[in-house]
Amino acid sequence: MRAICGRLKSDYSYSINIVYNNFPWPTPTDAQRARIEQTAQAILDARALYPDCSLADLYDELTMPPELRKAHQANDRAVMEAYGMPVKGTTESSCVAELMRRYQELTR
Secondary structure, three states, rough: OOOEEEEEOEEEEHHHHHHHHHOOOOOOOOOHHHHHHHHHHHHHHHHHOOOOOOOHHHOOOOOOOOHHHHHHHHHHHHHHHOOOOOOOOHHHHHHHHHHHHHHHHOOO
């Protein structure tokens, strides 16, 4: 997101055309797809526990609710597995580099 997202002042600007549709999606198995759906729902369920909090409140690095952090970590693992990337040892930079490599292959 930091590598390709636009900015408005110093804030990130999310856009379906800029951020989310640029990298190739994996081809998950039915079991992987079900796991990703399950972990994505767990994120929504964790957010619902805090109806009076804004996304800024929920995603503050220092005060993020533990159940939301755990739900995101589980989702990250499920998505990484669908991409065939190792969960351990994969950094944000190496993940972006791998996604960019796959994107370049698709656009050649």
